[in-house]
Amino acid sequence: xxxxxxxxxxxxxxxxxxxxxxxxxxxxxxxxxxxxxxxxxxxxxxxxxxxxxxxxxxxxxxxxxxxxxxxxxxxxxxxxxxxxxxxxxxxxxxxxxxxxxxxxxxxxxxxxxxxxxxxxxxxxxxxxxxxxxxxxxxxxxxxxxxxxxxxxxxxxxxxxxxxxxxxxxxxxxxxxxxxxxxxxxxxxxxxxxxxxxxxxxxxxxxxxxxxxxxxxxxxxxxxxxxxxxxxxxxxxxxxxxxxxxxxxxxxxxxxxxxxxxxxxxxxxxxxxxxxxxxxxxxxxxxxxxxxxxxxxxxxxxxxxxxxxxxxxxxxxxxxxxxxxxxxxxxxxxxxxxxxxxxxxxxxxxxxxxxxxxxxxxxxxxxxxxxxxxxxxxxxxxxxxxxxxxxxxxxxxxxxxxxxxxxxxxxxxxxx
Amino acid sequence: xxxxxxxxxxxxxxxxxxxxxxxxxxxxxxxxxxxxxxxxxxxxxxxxxxxxxxxxxxxxxxxxxxxxxxxxxxxxxxxxxxxxxxxxxxxxxxxxxxxxxxxxxxxxxxxxxxxxxxxxxxxxxxxxxxxxxxxxxxxxxxxxxxxxxxxxxxxxxxxxxxxxxxxxxxxxxxxxxxxxxxxxxxxxxx
Numbered sequence: 001x002x003x004x005x006x007x008x009x010x011x012x013x014x015x016x017x018x019x020x021x022x023x024x025x026x027x028x029x030x031x032x033x034x035x036x037x038x039x040x041x042x043x044x045x046x047x048x049x050x051x052x053x054x055x056x057x058x059x060x061x062x063x064x065x066x067x068x069x070x071x072x073x074x075x076x077x078x079x080x081x082x083x084x085x086x087x088x089x090x091x092x093x094x095x096x097x098x099x100x101x102x103x104x105x106x107x108x109x110x111x112x113x114x115x116x117x118x119x120x121x122x123x124x125x126x127x128x129x130x131x132x133x134x135x136x137x138x139x140x141x142x143x144x145x146x147x148x149x150x151x152x153x154x155x156x157x158x159x160x161x162x163x164x165x166x167x168x169x170x171x172x173x174x175x176x177x178x179x180x181x182x183x184x185x186x187x188x189x190x191x192x193x194x195x196x197x198x199x200x201x202x203x204x205x206x207x208x209x210x211x212x213x214x215x216x217x218x219x220x221x222x223x224x225x226x227x228x229x230x231x232x233x234x235x236x237x238x239x240x241x242x243x244x245x246x247x248x249x250x251x252x253x254x255x256x257x258x259x260x261x262x263x264x265x266x267x268x269x270x271x272x273x274x275x276x277x278x279x280x281x282x283x284x285x286x287x288x289x290x291x292x293x294x295x296x297x298x299x300x301x302x303x304x305x306x307x308x309x310x311x312x313x314x315x316x317x318x319x320x321x322x323x324x325x326x327x328x329x330x331x332x333x334x335x336x337x338x339x340x341x342x343x344x345x346x347x348x349x350x351x352x353x354x355x356x357x358x359x360x361x362x363x364x365x366x367x368x369x370x371x372x373x374x375x376x377x378x379x380x381x382x383x384x385x386x387x388x389x390x391x392x393x394x395x396x397x398x399x400x401x402x403x404x405x406x407x408x409x410x411x412x413x414x415x
Numbered sequence: 416x417x418x419x420x421x422x423x424x425x426x427x428x429x430x431x432x433x434x435x436x437x438x439x440x441x442x443x444x445x446x447x448x449x450x451x452x453x454x455x456x457x458x459x460x461x462x463x464x465x466x467x468x469x470x471x472x473x474x475x476x477x478x479x480x481x482x483x484x485x486x487x488x489x490x491x492x493x494x495x496x497x498x499x500x501x502x503x504x505x506x507x508x509x510x511x512x513x514x515x516x517x518x519x520x521x522x523x524x525x526x527x528x529x530x531x532x533x534x535x536x537x538x539x540x541x542x543x544x545x546x547x548x549x550x551x552x553x554x555x556x557x558x559x560x561x562x563x564x565x566x567x568x569x570x571x572x573x574x575x576x577x578x579x580x581x582x583x584x585x586x587x588x589x590x591x592x593x594x595x596x597x598x599x600x601x602x603x604x605x
Contacts, residue, residue, distance in 0.1 A: 007584070010563050010591065017595070017604055023540035025564040028459040032469070036451045039473045043447075043480075404596050 106135035128156045147171040162187035226252055226259040233266070242274040253284070258296075264288040265297045268304055278311035299329055306338070315345055340368050343375065352379035374402035381409060428491040436483035443483075446491060447476060453492060454499050459541070460560040461503040462548030471506055475499040496575050500557055507549040547597045555590035562587055 011021045102109040102117070108131070111117050115127020122139040131139070131153055138147045144161040151168030155161065163172045163183045170177045177183040233248035249270065252263035264284050272281035285305045288295065295301070302325045309318035322342040326335060339358045346355035356379065362372040373396065377389035390406050397403065434442035454475050458468040475498050486494055544564075548556050554576075561572045562583075573580045598604050 006568050007587070009566070017598065020540050020544060020598075020603060021563055024544035025566075027538050027541035028456060028564060031452075032455065032465060035455060035469055035472075036448070039451070039455075039469055039476070040444075040447060042473050043476050401600070404599055408596070 106133060107137055108132045124155050124157050124161075126157050128154060130154045141172075144173050146173075153177075156187070160184075226255060226257075230259065230263070233263075237270065237274075242270055246270045246275060253287075261288060261292045261295045261297060264291070265301055265304070268301070268308070272304065272308050272311065278308045282308040282312065299325075299332060299334070302329070303334060303338070306341070310345075315349070319345060336362060336365055336368060340371065343372075347375055347379070350382075352383050355379070370397050370400050370402065373397065374400065374406060377406065378409065428489070429487055432483045432486040432491065435480070436486075443480065446479075450491060450495055454495055456565075457496055457499045457560075458503055459545075460564045461500060461556055462545035462560070463503055463506060464542060464545060467506060471499065471502045474502045478502065493575055493577065497577075500553060504553040504556075543601070543603055547594055547601065547603070550597050551590060551593055555586055555593060558583055558586040559590035559594060563591075 011018050011025065102111060109117065110130040112128035112130075115129060116125040117123070117129060118125055122137070124139065124141045126142075131148065131151070133148050133151055136147070136149045138145065139155075140146065141155040141163065142157040142161040144163070146155065146163060148168065148170045151165060151170050153163055153165040153168070153170050155163055163170055163177055164187065165177045165179055165181055165183075167179055169179070170183075172183045175183055229248055229252050233245045233252065236242075236245035236248060246267055249263045249267040253260050253267055255263075264287055268281040268284035268288070271277040271284065282305065285301050285308060288297070288301050289305075292298070302321065306318050306321045306325065309315075309321055319342065322338050322345075325332075325338050326342070329335060340362055343355040343358035343362070346352075346358075355375070359372045359375045359379075362368040363376075365372070373389075373393050377393045380386040380389045387410060390410055393400065394403060394406055394410075400406070431442050431446055435446055451472070455468055455472045458471040458475070459465070463471055475495060478498050479495060482498075548560065551559060557576050558572060561567045561575065562569070567575070569580045569583045572583045576583070578586075595604070
């Protein structure tokens with residue numbers, strides 16, 4: 001096709017596709033009454049003065065802090081929730097409902113509740129902490145000497161020290177602890193920090209969010225006529241006034257009892273699916289889990305939490321949530337879906353080997369067998385240059401959902 | 416076939432942008448009035464449904480307002496198109512994850528039954544085309560929307576997206592291939 005010629009447009013073809021595109025194009029070109037004023041009003045409310053002076057000031061401040069940190073690799077408190085004290089016996093301590101995110105050059109630390117961390121030399125005196133290092137560092141967990149290079153791991157000091165390595169390698173008291181392993185091998189997982197570990201891995205600045213569940217809650221207050229409030233919230237939702245509905249659910253969530261639990265879940269659902277506020281939705285879900293750890297909606301909350309983390313582009317956090325869900329609800333009727341989701345996420349990241357166990361389990365599932373067979377076949381082609389499973393897939397699934405892609409793959413496979 | 420809408424701003428784009436960036440509300444309003452239809456239609460062409468397209472239009476002007484000081488040459492339409500396309504891409508990304516998850520959580524009998532005829536209603540056609548567009552890569556989506564839906568020429572598209580005409584045709588070729596594949600998977604082509 002030369003640069004000067006315009007090829008025939010699909011809309012001129014006269015076939016089904018042409019009609020579809022033509023109808024769509026006409027619909028898109030129609031005016032939307034009142035849209036211009038509506039958008040301008042919204043814009044006027046959100047527009048602000050040019051921000052470059054603020055941005056410049058913030059940049060200079062950040063540069064100054066960075067320069068300071070480069071010269072002085074000391075531990076800096078980045079954020080904290082709940083009760084934190086910086087000077088109890090020379091260590092940073094967190095209360096029962098407290099948590100802290102700390103950093104120094106090349107190292108981020110999420111300190112859990114009821115924990116104490118000595119800054120120099122770095123030593124976890126008690127409790128739990130997650131560490132993400134981008135350079136070599138050493139520390140002590142209780143009396144245990146720990147060394148790590150570019151690793152993500154959790155340390156716990158209870159009756160004895162323990163290490164759980166999420167990524168990289170860690171040397172704990174002379175033993176090499178590999179990725180995914182614990183030391184000692186029978187140590188319990190760092191329960192309160194599993195999400196913090198995932199968040200630190202995905203985006204260090206988000207580490208605090210997982211710990212936010214440990215915040216001291218405002219005391220629940222009595223809500224008068226909660227049934228009326230709930231009815232009003234549902235009416236608003238049905239009318240599509242999601243903001244108002246969320247506001248009413250939030251009032252109800254501030255109360256006590258089962259009303260509050262249900263309202264927290266409803267609030268999260270609205271924020272996630274109708275208000276496009278996944279971060280706030282996640283906060284509501286975390287609050288539900290904190291206040292109602294064995295609540296009747298726990299399973300729904302766990303599923304919605306996975307959805308929120310995916311919407312927030314926190315794949316590691318989502319994976320951690322999926323792992324937790326499958327550990328706890330492996331027999332649930334939703335387990336197959338979560339298993340498939342976990343496999344899909346890993347496949348998208350090119351982690352065929354990690355996805356294979358889940359995918360294999362789904363092969364006999366009548367709803368997922370097609371997807372699973374194709375996923376395994378695609379993996380075989382990508383990793384082993386073996387296209388036979390793809391041909392087998394086309395043979396076994398004459399109505400398969402992935403036939404076009406399987407054919408594309410076979411047509412474009414390297415000779 | 417609809418033709419390209421050229422933004423008719425009575426003063427030079429750069430001059431208006433300079434005044435608007437210094438807080439001249441009338442200048443900003445002039446840019447807004449001249450460009451609103453173009454930006455809204457761009458967002459819809461790129462696959463957003465009505466309410467989403469309005470939100471994306473608002474976001475586009477919000478970004479434009481913040482960055483007006485950086486606009487110094489060229490056409491405002493080209494500049495606004497680039498911003499709108501980025502905004503739409505971000506929205507598609509968020510929605511793809513959400514939709515995929517929503518489908519995962521629905522039981523099979525909860526899922527929406529496919530309509531009997533994909534081409535009966537224009538609104539329905541736009542929605543279905545939008546769903547396919549959402550799955551195209553951003554560059555392919557731009558070219559496909561501008562050529563197949565907006566009806567621009569190769570040269571006009573090249574000017575708008577900032578590439579050569581040959582590149583437009585290459586992207587269009589792959590965009591068509593992907594569009595057809597996705598549409599076929601979704602049963603839109605029979």
